[in-house]
Amino acid sequence: MPSDYIAVTLVILVGTVVALQFWALAKFVGERRPSAAKDIAYEAGSDPVGDPRGRFPVRFYPLAILFVVFDIEAAFLYPWAVDFRELSCAGPLRAGICATGISLLGFGAALAFLVVLLVALVYAWRKGVIGWE
Amino acid sequence: MNYILPGPSLLDKLAFIVLASAVLGFGLLTVTRKSAVTALMALIGACCALAGLYATLSAHFLAVLQVLVYAGAIMVLFIFAVMIVNRDDEQPIALRGLFLRAAGVLGAGYFFYRLAWIVVRERRADVLATSITLPIPEYGNVASIGRLLFSDFLFPFEAISLLLLVAVVAGVLVARPPRPTPSGDRERVA
Amino acid sequence: MRITLGLDSTSLSRRYPRLAILATLFMAFGLPLGLYVAALAVFPLNTPERLDAMAEQWLGYDLAGSPYRYIVYTAFLLLVAFIAVNYTAVFGGVSTWVERRVAGRMQSRIGPNRPGAAGFLSWVADAVKMILKEDTIPAEADHLLFRAAPYFSMVGLLLPFVVLPFGEATVVTDMNVGVFYVAAASAFVVVGILVSGWASNSKWALFGGIRGAAQVMSYEIPAGIAMMVPVLMAGTLSMQGIVRAQGGWPWQWFVFQNPAAFVAFFIAVTASLAEGNRTPFDLPEAESELVAGYHAEYSGFRLAIFLMVEWANMWIMAGLAVTLFLGGWQVPGYGAEDYARLLGTGLLPAPGWFGLQLLSMLMFVVKTWALVFVFIWLRWTLPRVRVDQMMSLCWKYLVPGAFLCFVVTLVWQLLVPPAGVAFTGYALTALALFVLAKFAVATRRNISKVAGHRVDLGNW
Numbered sequence: 001m002p003s004d005y006i007a008v009t010l011v012i013l014v015g016t017v018v019a020l021q022f023w024a025l026a027k028f029v030g031e032r033r034p035s036a037a038k039d040i041a042y043e044a045g046s047d048p049v050g051d052p053r054g055r056f057p058v059r060f061y062p063l064a065i066l067f068v069v070f071d072i073e074a075a076f077l078y079p080w081a082v083d084f085r086e087l088s089c090a091g092p093l094r095a096g097i098c099a100t101g102i103s104l105l106g107f108g109a110a111l112a113f114l115v116v117l118l119v120a121l122v123y124a125w126r127k128g129v130i131g132w133e
Numbered sequence: 134m135n136y137i138l139p140g141p142s143l144l145d146k147l148a149f150i151v152l153a154s155a156v157l158g159f160g161l162l163t164v165t166r167k168s169a170v171t172a173l174m175a176l177i178g179a180c181c182a183l184a185g186l187y188a189t190l191s192a193h194f195l196a197v198l199q200v201l202v203y204a205g206a207i208m209v210l211f212i213f214a215v216m217i218v219n220r221d222d223e224q225p226i227a228l229r230g231l232f233l234r235a236a237g238v239l240g241a242g243y244f245f246y247r248l249a250w251i252v253v254r255e256r257r258a259d260v261l262a263t264s265i266t267l268p269i270p271e272y273g274n275v276a277s278i279g280r281l282l283f284s285d286f287l288f289p290f291e292a293i294s295l296l297l298l299v300a301v302v303a304g305v306l307v308a309r310p311p312r313p314t315p316s317g318d319r320e321r322v323a
Numbered sequence: 324m325r326i327t328l329g330l331d332s333t334s335l336s337r338r339y340p341r342l343a344i345l346a347t348l349f350m351a352f353g354l355p356l357g358l359y360v361a362a363l364a365v366f367p368l369n370t371p372e373r374l375d376a377m378a379e380q381w382l383g384y385d386l387a388g389s390p391y392r393y394i395v396y397t398a399f400l401l402l403v404a405f406i407a408v409n410y411t412a413v414f415g416g417v418s419t420w421v422e423r424r425v426a427g428r429m430q431s432r433i434g435p436n437r438p439g440a441a442g443f444l445s446w447v448a449d450a451v452k453m454i455l456k457e458d459t460i461p462a463e464a465d466h467l468l469f470r471a472a473p474y475f476s477m478v479g480l481l482l483p484f485v486v487l488p489f490g491e492a493t494v495v496t497d498m499n500v501g502v503f504y505v506a507a508a509s510a511f512v513v514v515g516i517l518v519s520g521w522a523s524n525s526k527w528a529l530f531g532g533i534r535g536a537a538q539v540m541s542y543e544i545p546a547g548i549a550m551m552v553p554v555l556m557a558g559t560l561s562m563q564g565i566v567r568a569q570g571g572w573p574w575q576w577f578v579f580q581n582p583a584a585f586v587a588f589f590i591a592v593t594a595s596l597a598e599g600n601r602t603p604f605d606l607p608e609a610e611s612e613l614v615a616g617y618h619a620e621y622s623g624f625r626l627a628i629f630l631m632v633e634w635a636n637m638w639i640m641a642g643l644a645v646t647l648f649l650g651g652w653q654v655p656g657y658g659a660e661d662y663a664r665l666l667g668t669g670l671l672p673a674p675g676w677f678g679l680q681l682l683s684m685l686m687f688v689v690k691t692w693a694l695v696f697v698f699i700w701l702r703w704t705l706p707r708v709r710v711d712q713m714m715s716l717c718w719k720y721l722v723p724g725a726f727l728c729f730v731v732t733l734v735w736q737l738l739v740p741p742a743g744v745a746f747t748g749y750a751l752t753a754l755a756l757f758v759l760a761k762f763a764v765a766t767r768r769n770i771s772k773v774a775g776h777r778v779d780l781g782n783w
Contacts, residue, residue: 004485004496004498005148005188005189006396006397006400007400007403007485007495007496008482008485008496010397010400010401010403010404011404011407011481011482011484011485012478012482013401013404014401014404014408015408015477015481016474018408018412019474019477019628022454022627022628023624025454025455025624026454026455026456026457026458026623026624031457033457034457034459036462038459039459039460039461039462040461040462041461041463041464041523041524041525041526041528041620042525042527042619042620043525043526043527053216053521053524056213057217058217059308060217060537061214061217061307061308062304062305062307063541063714064209064210064213064214064304064540065300065301065304065305066304066718067206067210067540067544068202068206068209068210068300069297069301070544070722071201071202071205071206071540071543071544071547072202072206072293073294074506074544074547074548074551075198075201075202075503076282076290076293077548077551077729078275078502078503078560079194079275079278079279079282079283080279080282080283081551081554081560082275082279082559082560083276083279083280083283084555084733084736085558085737087279087280087283107733107737109283109287109290109291110283112291112294113290113293113294114726114729114730116291116294116295116298117294117298118723118726119298120297120298120301120302121718121722121723123298123301123302124301124305124718125718125719127305127309130714130715130717130718130719168465170465170468170518170521170522171465171467171468174471174514174518177514193498193499193500194500194503197500197503197504197507198503198507200507200508200510201503201506201507201510204507204510204511204514205507205509205510205511205513205514206510208510208514209513209514209536212514212517212521212536213536216521216533274499274500275500275503275560
C-alpha cells in the first residue's frame with residue numbers, strides 16, 4: 001500500500017515539474033511586450049462595466065447541497081457494492097451465486113437508504129431546484 | 134489473531150512530518166487570508182494533507198473519502214456560498230478590546246497546554262512504541278468497512294440517509310425565492 | 324534575456340521536405356512507440372520484489388537487504404510517473420490534431436495539412452507557439468488564484484492516470500480503492516474550473532466557471548453511480564480486478580453481460596462527456612455565448628495547460644469506459660493462466676510474456692482510440708444543449724436511470740445463474756452487431772444519395 005501513495009505523490013511531483021518547465025520556457029524564452037491595455041479584462045472590446053463579481057443567483061445553492069448529499073450517498077454505496085453478495089444472501093454463497101434466497105435485512109438496508117435519497121431528489125425536483133425553467 | 138506491523142519507518146516519519154506541517158501551514162493560511170476564496174483554497178490543501186495522514190494510518194478508504202467529500206463536494210458548496218453572498222469588502226469580525234484579546238490568548242494557551250499534556254501522557258503510555266497492531270489484516274479497506282457498516286453500524290447508516298434528506302429540505306428552504314407579501318413588495322429572504 | 328527561435332514549422336517543412344517526413348514519422352510513431360515500449364519495459368518491474376530479483380540476478384547485488392531499497396524503488400517509480408505524465412501530454416497533443424483532421428473531413432474541408440506529413444506536426448507547432456506566447460494576467464485578477472487554477476486542473480487530470488490499466492501488468496499502481504479514487508480525483512477539476520472563473524475577474528470567465536462547476540458536479544453523480552455497476556458485477560473496486568472479471572471476447576464484456584450494464588454504459592459515457600466539457604456539453608466554454616468561458620482571460624502556457632487537460636481528459640473518459648465496461652486490456656483467447664504460464668515460476672518474466680503484454684496493451688489502446696474517435700464524431704455532429712436541458716437531462720433522466728441500473732444489476736447478480744448471463748452476453752452482442760450493421764447500411768445509403776457510390780478519401 002505505501003507504494004500506491006508514493007506513486008500518487010510522484011505523479012503530482014512530475015506534473016509540477018512539467019508545469020514549472022512550461023512556466024520557465026514562457027518566462028525566459030518567450031517574448032514579452034506588456035501594456036496596460038492587455039491587462040484589462042475582456043468584455044467584447046469595450047472597457048469593463050461594473051463589478052464582475054456581482055452576487056450569484058441563489059438557485060445554485062440548493063444545487064450544491066443536492067450534489068453534496070448525493071456525493072456522500074455514492075461514497076456510502078461503494079463499500080456496499082463491494083460486499084453486497086455476502087451481505088444480501090441469506091446463506092453462504094456457492095461460487096458467487098446465492099442459492100438460499102435473498103436476506104431481506106442485508107438487501108433491504110441499502111435499498112431503504114436509496115429510497116430515502118430518491119425522496120430527497122423528488123422533493124428537490126418538485127421544488128424546482130433542478131428544473132430551471 | 135492480531136497482525137503486527139513493523140514500527141514507524143523513516144518513510145512514515147518523513148510522511149508524518151511533511152503532512153502534519155502541511156495541515157498546520159494550510160490551516161494557518163485558512164484563518165489568516167482575508168480573501169474568502171483564497172482561504173478556501175488553503176482549506177482544500179489542509180483537507181488533502183489530512184487525507185494523506187489518514188493514508189499513512191492505513192485508512193485507505195477514509196483517505197479517498199476525505200478528498201471526495203471534503204476537498205470536492207463540501208468545498209464546492211463553500212465556494213458557491215461565498216460567491217452567492219460575495220462580501221469581500223466586509224471587515225472580518227475581530228476581537229476588539231483588551232479583555233477579549235486577553236481571553237483569546239488565554240483560551241489558545243490553555244488549548245495548547247492540554248494538547249501538549251496529551252502528547253506527553255501518551256508517550257508515557259507507549260503509544261508511540263515500535264509496533265502498531267492492526268485488528269484484522271485488511272484493516273481500513275473498503276470490504277471491511279462495508280461489512281462493519283452493514284452489520285454493527287446499520288442503524289447509524291440508515292439514520293444518515295434521513296440526515297441527508299433533512300439537508301436537502303433545509304437547502305431548498307434557505308434558498309427559496311422571495312415570497313410576494315400582501316402589500317405587493319417582495320419579502321427579503323436572508 | 325530573449326532567444327529568437329526562427330521556428331516557423333510551415334517554411335521549415337517546405338524547405339526540407341525529407342526532414343519534415345522524418346520528423347513526422349518520429350513524432351507520430353517514434354515518440355508514442357517509445358513511450359509504450361518504455362512503459363512495457365518499466366511498469367511490470369515496478370514492485371519491490373521484482374526489483375530485488377532484478378538486482379540479484381543481473382547485478383549480483385543484494386538489494387533486499389540494502390538500506391537504499393526504498394530509494395531505488397522510489398527512483399523507479401519516478402521513472403514510471405515520468406512516462407505516465409509524458410504520455411498524457413503527447414496524447415493531449417496528438418488528439419488535437421486528430422480532432423481537427425476529423426472535423427475537416429466531416430465538414431468537407433481539408434483541415435491542418437501543412438507542418439509535417441498530413442499536417443501531423445501542427446500539434447507540436449501549436450504547443451511551442453502557445454507555450455512561448457506572452458503570459459498575461461488581468462490587472463484586476465486575483466494573481467495567486469489565477470496562477471493556481473490551471474495547476475488544480477492538471478492535478479485532476481494526472482491523478483486518474485495512476486490507476487488506469489494499459490495492460491495486464493502495465494499500470495502505475497493498482498489501488499484497491501481504484502474506482503473510488505478516480506471519482507475523488509475529479510473533485511480537483513471542479514475546483515480548477517471554479518477558481519479560474521472566479522480569479523479572472525471577468526464576467527465571461529465567472530459565468531463560465533459557475534456553469535462549469537454546476538455541470539461537472541451534477542454529472543459526477545450519475546457517472547459515479549453508473550460506474551458502480553461494474554463494481555457490483557466484479558465485487559471489487561480495483562481497476563485490474565474489474566478487468567480480470569471480464570473476458571477478451573465481446574460477449575464476456577460487462578457491457579453485454581446484463582441489460583442494466585448496457586444502459587449504465589451509455590449513462591456513464593454521457594456523464595463523462597459532460598464532466599469533460601465535451602460537446603454537446605461544452606456550455607462552460609460556449610464560444611458563441613461566453614467567449615471562451617472560464618479560460619477567457621488565460622493566454623500562453625496557462626491556456627496550453629487548460630487545453631491539454633481538456634483533450635487529454637478524453638483518454639481518461641474513454642479509457643475508464645473501456646476498462647469498466649468494454650473488457651479493458653483482455654486479449655481474446657488468452658486467460659489469466661496464460662499470463663501465469665508465460666511469466667514462469669521465477670520473479671523475472673520471459674520474453675514471450677512481454678509479447679503477450681504488448682498484445683494486451685494494444686487491445687486497450689485500440690479500443691480507447693476507437694471510443695475517442697466516437698467522442699470527436701459526436702462533437703462535430705451534435706448541437707450544444709441549453710443550460711436548462713443540461714440540468715434536467717442530468718437530474719431528471721440520468722440520475723434516476725443510473726439508480727435503476729444499480730438496483731436491476733443487484734437483483735440480476737443475485738438471481739441470474741451463469742448460463743443466463745452467458746446467454747445475455749451472446750444476445751446483447753448480436754443485438755449490438757445488428758444495430759451497427761443497420762447503421763452502416765443507412766450511412767452507405769445516405770452517402771450514395773449525395774455522392775453516388777463513391778466514398779472520397781482523396782483529400783486526407
